[in-house]
Amino acid sequence: MRRTPLGRSSTAVTRLSLGAAALGNLFTPVSDEDAAAAVEAAWACGVRSFDTAPHYGLGLSERRLGAALRGRPRHEYTVATKVGRLLEPVAGPAGDDLANGFAVPATHRRVWDFSADGVRRSLEASLERLGLDRVDIVHLHDPDEHFAEAIERAYPELERLRAEGVVGAIGVGMNQAAMLTRFVRESDIDAVLLAGRYTLLDQGAAAELLPEAAARGVSVIVGGVFNSGLLADPRPGATFDYAAAAPELVERALAMQAVCERHGVPLRAAAVRFALAPAAVAGALIGARSAEEVTDAARLLDLPVPEQLWHDLRAEGLLTDHLEEPCG
Template sequence: MRTTTLGGCTVEVTQLALGCAGLGNLYQPVTDEAALATVEAAWDAGIRTFDTAPHYGLGLSERRLGSALRGRPRDTYTVSTKVGRLLVPNPGGGAGDDLADGFAVPATHRRVWDFTADGVLRSLEASLDRLGLDRVDIVLLHDPDEHAEQALREAYPALERLRAEGVVGAIGVGMNQSALPARFLRETDIDVVLLAGRYTLLDQDGLTELLPEAAARGRSVMIGGVFNSGLLTAPRPGATYDYAPAPGPVLDRALRLLAVCERHGVPLRAAALRFPFGHPAVASVLTGARSPLEVRDTVEQLRRPIPDALWDELRAEDLLTPGTPVPVATSSKEPS
């Protein structure tokens, strides 16, 4: 699978990255065996970039990912994790589950926002312990929406020092909005932004400021949420968008996208996967999976040929923001 070096550093990412929230029992339980098989299927498909976080299943995702990668040569894969939420044990082990935060795991811990320098170091140390690794390749500030100033003044300098010391290879920010990551690009020396849900066939907000800023500065963007919480896999009433039922106008737009794709014989999810690669700042697309079947389907969809005429019709139907770059035509024989 094609690899790209992140702008500003030497860390490489594969064209597809495995998002590991599902390994942390996102919304529903996943067995240890299924989690292991999912990572193995990704490996067999050529995926060598894996993104996780303490938030995902209160550390379960990190533990499962570390276990699945154990024994593989450390220089053959890239691991990304995040800081900003410390996991603090609940008294007596906690009661109930963590479904209020989206994960089907026992509520053994609670999350505490912490973007201090000390919080960064404590979070990373705990992540390394759960992963069973002596280093990670990418560390991202995770959702600092309500903590922007502290993240800029305290957390970012701590990450910059870790990068300078060679403890981590690349640093950045991971968010579901584009304005604050664009500010980080302007005011700091981050290597990468993980942008979720804001550069998709449904929402090209990232093109307004963030992606041009990244391209101008020679920095990279990894795109998550290309299916917008599932709406672009099967648009229908009741489908979710941004983790909630899709509003009527958004659903209508998704159905129009589906109709265009069907006229060209292309599955909507294939077009959604390929779309972000039209922008030169995009280094990788990150998709979640909780089974080998989902991994294999994602790889298959990315390899599907997509004609230029599909993008032309999306433009003609005003379904793409004017000036949006699109991928070049692909063939089923193109290496991925």
């Protein structure tokens, strides 16, 4: 699978990365066997980029990903993790972590920390869980309410870690485009991980973030290309950004699906290819909890998507006409 360097770094990602949030029991449990099989399937499909975080299952995602990659040639794959939340043990049983989205015992609590010491402590713990001595990409994770500390304290520490060779590339991962644009303008990051803001249903990143990233040589990794479900299976009751989708969004997604069906293309394939189109985009991050889901995601990259499909979406008012033309 094609690889693209992130920014000016020597770290490259494959066109498709496996997002390992589901391997941390996102919403529902995943067995150790299914988690390992998902990573195995990704590897078999040519995926060599993997994304995790301490937040995902209170470290479970990192432990499972590290175990699944153990024994594979280290130079062949890249691992991204994140800093900004420290995991602190809690005394005694405390129920589950479903309030934070993960079906795991609440053995730890998350503590926001974008200090230099917090970055070091977080990364050291991640390396232990992953069983690695370095991480290829480290993202500042969801610094929405912590911009000043993240850019003034956490980011310089990541620069020091990059100079030490512990970190290959520096990024920021968020569900919004506006603050990512500030990081692109005000720091020397290599990449941004943008979740859900450049999709068939939400092109919020097109106005500033994507052109700014392209102009400054910062790579974009797009996540949430299905907007948490609506673009994968449009129907009443489907989710958009992890909440029930509004009726007008469901109607729009169903209209897009109808156009895609006329061309014999799954809506999922159009969603992935659309997100990959801008010049600044280095790859897409797809979450999966089984080997079947991984194989399906990889297959979408190879399906032919006729140019007429994009013209028809625009003709029916389902896409704006100023966006970059996706490749067939």
